[in-house]
Amino acid sequence: MLLLTCPYCGVEADETELTPGGEAHLTRHGAGSSDDDFETYLFMRKNPKGVHFERWRHAYGCGKWFHAARCTMTLEVFGTYKAQTFEPPKALINNIKKKRPDWEGFVK
Amino acid sequence: MSNAVSAVQGASFKGSISVKDAGLQGMITLRGDLGSDTLAKAVKAAVGVTVPGVGKINTGKKGSAAWMSPDELFLLVDYATADTVVAKLEKAITGAHVLAVNVSDARAVFNLEGVGIRDVLAKGSPADMSTSAFAIGDLRRTRLGQLPVAFWLDSDTTATVVCFRSVGEHVFNWLKAAAQKGTLPKYYI
Numbered sequence: 001m002l003l004l005t006c007p008y009c010g011v012e013a014d015e016t017e018l019t020p021g022g023e024a025h026l027t028r029h030g031a032g033s034s035d036d037d038f039e040t041y042l043f044m045r046k047n048p049k050g051v052h053f054e055r056w057r058h059a060y061g062c063g064k065w066f067h068a069a070r071c072t073m074t075l076e077v078f079g080t081y082k083a084q085t086f087e088p089p090k091a092l093i094n095n096i097k098k099k100r101p102d103w104e105g106f107v108k
Numbered sequence: 109m110s111n112a113v114s115a116v117q118g119a120s121f122k123g124s125i126s127v128k129d130a131g132l133q134g135m136i137t138l139r140g141d142l143g144s145d146t147l148a149k150a151v152k153a154a155v156g157v158t159v160p161g162v163g164k165i166n167t168g169k170k171g172s173a174a175w176m177s178p179d180e181l182f183l184l185v186d187y188a189t190a191d192t193v194v195a196k197l198e199k200a201i202t203g204a205h206v207l208a209v210n211v212s213d214a215r216a217v218f219n220l221e222g223v224g225i226r227d228v229l230a231k232g233s234p235a236d237m238s239t240s241a242f243a244i245g246d247l248r249r250t251r252l253g254q255l256p257v258a259f260w261l262d263s264d265t266t267a268t269v270v271c272f273r274s275v276g277e278h279v280f281n282w283l284k285a286a287a288q289k290g291t292l293p294k295y296y297i
Contacts, residue, residue, distance in 0.1 A: 008178050009163055009249075014234040017250060060251040062177035 002075065007082045009062040021055030024067045025087060025108055049073055051096055051103050053088060056080075069096060112187070115216035115276025123287040125222025127280065130268065133217045134171075134190030136183040138197065140206030142175075150200035154193045155183050165247040165260045174247045174260070182258070182270075187212055216276030218283060220267040226296035229259060229267065231286045237296055253282050 002015040011017075023045050029037040046052070052072045057065045067085075069078040069092055078099070079092045086108075093106055112132055120128040136154075140147050148159050155171035159181065165174040171185040171193075185193050190210045197208040220228065226237040232252040236242060247260040257271040257279065271279045 009175075011163065011248070012236070013250075016234055060256050061249045062180075064177060 002077070004056055004066075004068050004077060004080050006058040006061060006064070007066050007080050008064045009058065011058070011061055013058055013061055017058065017060040019057040019059040021057055021065060024053040024055045027108070051078070051100055053106070055083070071100070112213065115273050116280045119280060121280075121284045121287065123284070123289045124292050125220055125224045125228055125287045127283045127287055128219045128221070129280065130217035130219045132187035133212065133215075134185040134187040134193070134210070135212045135215050135217075135270070136185065136190060136194055136197070136208055137176075137211050138181040138183055138206065138208050139179055140201070140204065142179060142181065144204065144206075146201055146204045147206055150197050150206075151181065151183070153200055154197050155185055160247075163247060164245055166245075167262075174258070176247075176249060176258070214273050216271050216273045216279065218269045218271075218280060220269065220283070220287075221265060222287075223265055223297055224287070224292045224294070225261070225265065225267045227292040227294060228283065228286045229269075230296065231293075232282060233257075239296070252279060255279060255282075 003012050004018060005012045026041060029041040050071055050073055052070055054068050054070060055065060056068050065083045066080055067083055068080045069088060070076065078096045081089050081092060088106055096103060114129050114131050116129045118129050118131060120126065142159055151159055151173055155168060155173050157166040157168040157173050160166045160173050160175045162175055165172055171183060174182040176182045190212045194208050194210045230237040233250045235248045235250045242248060244261045244263065247258060249258045251257065255271060255275050255278065257269055259267055259269045261267050269279065
């Protein structure tokens, strides 16, 4: 069972209380963008084997969207953080680097 | 004026714990910046309690205020006074980016009583119901079966469950099934 701590209400919520929202930190190319950018935004996802940043919503709880860093291989949860940001917090990235020395780092 | 009734019209059930429709309960949703002085003063004047901390419910003589999300409070008052309280709140928050709505008729409330309340709620919710994780004064928004609910403990043997009125009957029936005699795992007793 996947357990994520909601950074807004502090509840350690299990998967059934949450709604997944796919990959985090996407750039939303909209009207006026090039076809390539728009295609990338719509269809292209990283789908990495290893460290992955995701969006989750505490749907049955406080209803807020938040971000989570997980490993797609081991399902280890590195941490969760609030969604009002364009990139993961430095402390979390350092923490992940310690645990996964081979990780290439956060790439937007 | 129409004759106001609660979701399951006062039905009650007695099994391993008792499940009772709480009847008409005044409920107000208040959204805004919970850290602002304007809102704190308005809440204090309306229900006589301070703004609750994260995941908490504060209860006073006039009513209760519960933390629902970083920008939402849930106020409990007498059913008959709910509209007056909303009017008072709206006056107190004039100019601020705050919203107060009387949702009394859009929610259903149930009272649970018995030593097995933690066991019954734990049957349908992933919430940690142990005494160390969930105490009197804590409020948990979670699911019960497949439906969103919020509940809190009023004492060691009484709990209150709030859900959307449209699913009130289902939640009542769910609680009835979960509270059948001899079905408690007695994990938390």
